[in-house]
Amino acid sequence: MTAIKIDGRATAKKINAQSAEQTRKLTQKGVIPGLAVIMVGDDPASAIYVRNKERKAAKLQFNSVVKHLPADASQAEVIALVQRYNEDPQIHAILVQSPLPSHLDEEAVVMAIDPRKDVDGLHPENLGQLFAQVGEDFPVACTPKGIMTLLSQYQISLPGKRVVMVGRSRLVGKPLLALLNNANATVTLAHRHTTDLAELTRSADIVIVAVGQADLITREMIKPGAVVIDVGMNRDASGQLTGDVAKDVEDVAGYLTPVPGGVGPMTIATLMQQTIQLAAWQTGQVVD
Amino acid sequence: MTAIKIDGRATAKKINAQSAEQTRKLTQKGVIPGLAVIMVGDDPASAIYVRNKERKAAKLQFNSVVKHLPADASQAEVIALVQRYNEDPQIHAILVQSPLPSHLDEEAVVMAIDPRKDVDGLHPENLGQLFAQVGEDFPVACTPKGIMTLLSQYQISLPGKRVVMVGRSRLVGKPLLALLNNANATVTLAHRHTTDLAELTRSADIVIVAVGQADLITREMIKPGAVVIDVGMNRDASGQLTGDVAKDVEDVAGYLTPVPGGVGPMTIATLMQQTIQLAAWQTGQVVD
Numbered sequence: 001m002t003a004i005k006i007d008g009r010a011t012a013k014k015i016n017a018q019s020a021e022q023t024r025k026l027t028q029k030g031v032i033p034g035l036a037v038i039m040v041g042d043d044p045a046s047a048i049y050v051r052n053k054e055r056k057a058a059k060l061q062f063n064s065v066v067k068h069l070p071a072d073a074s075q076a077e078v079i080a081l082v083q084r085y086n087e088d089p090q091i092h093a094i095l096v097q098s099p100l101p102s103h104l105d106e107e108a109v110v111m112a113i114d115p116r117k118d119v120d121g122l123h124p125e126n127l128g129q130l131f132a133q134v135g136e137d138f139p140v141a142c143t144p145k146g147i148m149t150l151l152s153q154y155q156i157s158l159p160g161k162r163v164v165m166v167g168r169s170r171l172v173g174k175p176l177l178a179l180l181n182n183a184n185a186t187v188t189l190a191h192r193h194t195t196d197l198a199e200l201t202r203s204a205d206i207v208i209v210a211v212g213q214a215d216l217i218t219r220e221m222i223k224p225g226a227v228v229i230d231v232g233m234n235r236d237a238s239g240q241l242t243g244d245v246a247k248d249v250e251d252v253a254g255y256l257t258p259v260p261g262g263v264g265p266m267t268i269a270t271l272m273q274q275t276i277q278l279a280a281w282q283t284g285q286v287v288d
Numbered sequence: 289m290t291a292i293k294i295d296g297r298a299t300a301k302k303i304n305a306q307s308a309e310q311t312r313k314l315t316q317k318g319v320i321p322g323l324a325v326i327m328v329g330d331d332p333a334s335a336i337y338v339r340n341k342e343r344k345a346a347k348l349q350f351n352s353v354v355k356h357l358p359a360d361a362s363q364a365e366v367i368a369l370v371q372r373y374n375e376d377p378q379i380h381a382i383l384v385q386s387p388l389p390s391h392l393d394e395e396a397v398v399m400a401i402d403p404r405k406d407v408d409g410l411h412p413e414n415l416g417q418l419f420a421q422v423g424e425d426f427p428v429a430c431t432p433k434g435i436m437t438l439l440s441q442y443q444i445s446l447p448g449k450r451v452v453m454v455g456r457s458r459l460v461g462k463p464l465l466a467l468l469n470n471a472n473a474t475v476t477l478a479h480r481h482t483t484d485l486a487e488l489t490r491s492a493d494i495v496i497v498a499v500g501q502a503d504l505i506t507r508e509m510i511k512p513g514a515v516v517i518d519v520g521m522n523r524d525a526s527g528q529l530t531g532d533v534a535k536d537v538e539d540v541a542g543y544l545t546p547v548p549g550g551v552g553p554m555t556i557a558t559l560m561q562q563t564i565q566l567a568a569w570q571t572g573q574v575v576d
Binding site: 107111122123124125126127128129131132134135159160162168170174177178181184185186187188189190191193194195200203 | 414416417423448450456462465474476488
């Protein structure tokens with residue numbers, strides 16, 4: 001048996017086509033989705049991510065602003081910039097590229113973002129609304145939201161399913177736990193303190209891994225036919241991009257997201273999708 | 289084997305003694321902890337809960353206010369009352385007794401409470417901070433917090449432990465998931481859509497149940513020696529108070545909270561403890 005590959009590129013392409021159409025309609029109504037990306041310092045991986053976001057936003061004809069601050073920018077400068085975008089009605093979504101240089105307080109920067117413009121869904125108010133299932137018009141972290149789109153696209157049913165979420169970051173594991181629980185899956189949140197992870201994952205219908213450790217999930221950890229979602233992004237010795245899931249898992253899983261080409265393309269497509277949504281909410285428009 | 293009974297009354301008594309001492313010290317500094325309880329209508333169970341809270345607050349010499357609105361009070365009246373307490377510097381903690389009459393929007397009432405005075409920890413901002421592990425000076429739902437105190441009192445270690453939390457309410461299951469995960473347990477959130485609950489609970493070192501269904505958890509669902517925390521409050525045919533855990537679970541569990549006398553007394557003791565904490569935070573005092 002070989003797992004069905006969940007094609008993130010094809011799904012992202014669909015989302016992007018929809019986003020282009022929605023942007024066109026909003027622009028006709030005088031609303032151009034505005035995305036501001038703040039990058040501090042010269043982390044090479046961050047520079048690539050930011051450039052990819054910038055290109056995609058430009059292609060969709062967003063009002064796209066990238067502000068690059070020097071590595072020695074002060075906390076006050078970064079916060080002042082966030083506040084400027086908070087107050088700018090042309091900007092609907094603000095993203096601060098992580099990681100920030102170590103002298104900066106990333107937490108305080110996130111807290112300074114207007115929750116309505118917090119396109120990464122990192123603000124506790126947004127995470128709390130998601131977890132509490134209160135309201136509907138708030139941003140949700142893009143990678144988890146993109147994974148939910150993939151599951152839906154491949155008609156993977158969630159109510160009553162056992163899900164093991166490995167990794168509990170604020171950007172992936174925690175919001176995904178909330179989304180999956182809200183969809184009536186039975187979710188276990190696993191992490192570095194979890195004992196006998198293999199036994200746990202073997203009991204799961206769906207295993208999602210977002211740890212950043214190549215080959216963490218191996219064939220014998222997966223129940224035959226299970227869905228495996230790989231959020232890992234690691235470079236092997238030869239510089240190749242690999243996920244957290246070992247190669248031979250494809251022989252046992254029912255569905256699998258490849259790396260690259262699985263979750264990755266969905267994150268950026270969802271970022272654009274959500275920027276449009278935030279623009280619509282902030283201006284009283286409806287996108288469909 | 290018979291389970292060790294986790295004595296909530298004795299533990300609550302310790303907490304209450306500490307609260308009395310803290311209140312005495314704060315009062316000397318001119319800060320009298322202020323708790324406002326809002327009750328709407330005449331639900332008899334609610335009336336009992338409110339009276340118990342009022343008595344305990346009076347005993348601790350809090351500034352205790354109970355405002356009883358008629359069953360036909362309007363949404364605007366309830367919100368106006370909440371706002372009055374939000375602005376009253378003598379009130380540090382606001383509790384709206386649930387359930388509200390069905391013509392009222394409970395969600396909107398909760399959202400109207402100043403998050404710093406939200407002693408039930410229901411506001412999404414507070415739940416979000418707990419879930420995201422951001423900051424420290426925010427209120428947490430009293431029943432979950434009281435359960436954590438019991439686990440700590442009985443030196444039940446959490447890191448790496450498998451916990452199954454049955455029930456996912458905003459007042460118990462969700463905040464408890466967050467607290468237990470923050471304490472490095474591996475937590476599964478189970479609910480009405482969960483399949484094969486017995487198999488799941490049998491794999492757990494700690495089972496917590498907050499559903500409101502007598503005898504939901506039976507002996508064969510529990511691993512020998514496991515810790516069982518019963519948050520249920522049900523009345524049997526003869527009017528006796530029972531939990532969600534069947535009687536014979538005590539023959540197999542290692543630790544068990546009885547009903548009554550387990551979790552119940554901790555909720556009200558924690559409410560008082562947290563009111564003092566909120567009073568201290570709001571006035572720049574320190575309690576220890």
